[in-house]
Amino acid sequence: MDGSRLEILRIINEHANSTVIAIADALGLAPISVRYHLNLLERDGFISTKKVRGAVGRPFNTYCISNAGREQLPHSYDLLAERVLDQVKQFANPQQIEAMFRGMAETITGERAHQLQNATVQQKIDTLVELLGAEGFLTRWEQANGDLVLKEYNCPYQRVRQAHPEICQLDKQIISVVMKAPVELDTCIADGDDCCTYHVRSSSALINPIEKN
Numbered sequence: 001m002d003g004s005r006l007e008i009l010r011i012i013n014e015h016a017n018s019t020v021i022a023i024a025d026a027l028g029l030a031p032i033s034v035r036y037h038l039n040l041l042e043r044d045g046f047i048s049t050k051k052v053r054g055a056v057g058r059p060f061n062t063y064c065i066s067n068a069g070r071e072q073l074p075h076s077y078d079l080l081a082e083r084v085l086d087q088v089k090q091f092a093n094p095q096q097i098e099a100m101f102r103g104m105a106e107t108i109t110g111e112r113a114h115q116l117q118n119a120t121v122q123q124k125i126d127t128l129v130e131l132l133g134a135e136g137f138l139t140r141w142e143q144a145n146g147d148l149v150l151k152e153y154n155c156p157y158q159r160v161r162q163a164h165p166e167i168c169q170l171d172k173q174i175i176s177v178v179m180k181a182p183v184e185l186d187t188c189i190a191d192g193d194d195c196c197t198y199h200v201r202s203s204s205a206l207i208n209p210i211e212k213n
Contacts (some may be wrong), residue, residue: 004029005037009069012047017062038063046072078159085164097166098173105173108135116178121148128178132171148200150175154189161190172198 004027011026012018020038024031041047046069053059088097109116112127119127125141125148132139136156142149157167168185175198176183182201187193 002037004033005041006072008034008037008041009046009065009072012063013065013070013073016064017050017052019060019062023063041069045069078157081157081160081167082163085160085167089164094166098169101166101169102173102177104170105177108174109177112178124178128175131174131178135171135174137171144199148179148181150198150200152189152196152198153194155196158190161188165190168196171196175200 007027008023011023015022020031020034023029023038024034027034038047038049042049042063045066047063047065049061049063051059052062088100092100108131112131116124116127128150129139129141132150132152136154138153140151140153142151152171155161157170161167168188168190172183172185179200184199184201185196186199187195187197189196
């Protein structure tokens with residue numbers, strides 16, 4: 001995000017119902033420049049506008065930040081996740097940690113469980129790509145010797161993965177739950193590879209013909 005817009009968001013977050021003049025004074029910008037940035041922020045859903053009628057003069061706009069706008073501000077989700085996993089690993093063994101990630105995967109896929117019961121392989125793949133996309137993954141797939149290979153070209157957990165490699169269990173378990181087949185992680189971005197590659201082994205769940213996208 002543009003630096004000026006990020007600063008405007010910060011000001012609106014700290015001072016609800018900010019005005020153009022107040023923001024312009026705080027940043028040392030011309031009001032017309034501030035209005036330009038505000039229009040873009042409102043368009044993207046990061047702020048909301050409220051028209052206020054003063055005692056005299058024309059009505060004017062005030063601005064408040066939205067939840068989507070707060071998500072654009074600096075945060076430390078990765079650090080929090082690292083601390084949580086540090087604590088979990090003090091009390092859980094590897095099998096319990098794997099079970100935890102499988103439970104998370106079942107929660108993520110839970111809403112689709114009914115429609116996946118009689119789904120074709122292609123429908124399962126489409127659902128899988130959609131679910132992983134919602135988790136922040138850019139996913140593509142291909143066939144190799146009758147097996148399914150999924151490739152993730154980014155890693156939302158890359159920083160956490162450096163200290164906690166078991167975080168890869170989450171998307172591995174999501175793939176396994178949806179495809180109902182064994183899954184192996186062959187390559188990993190965090191290890192310096194170009195992408196994360198998950199190999200879904202052939203099984204009865206994969207005997208249907210697949211129309212490649």
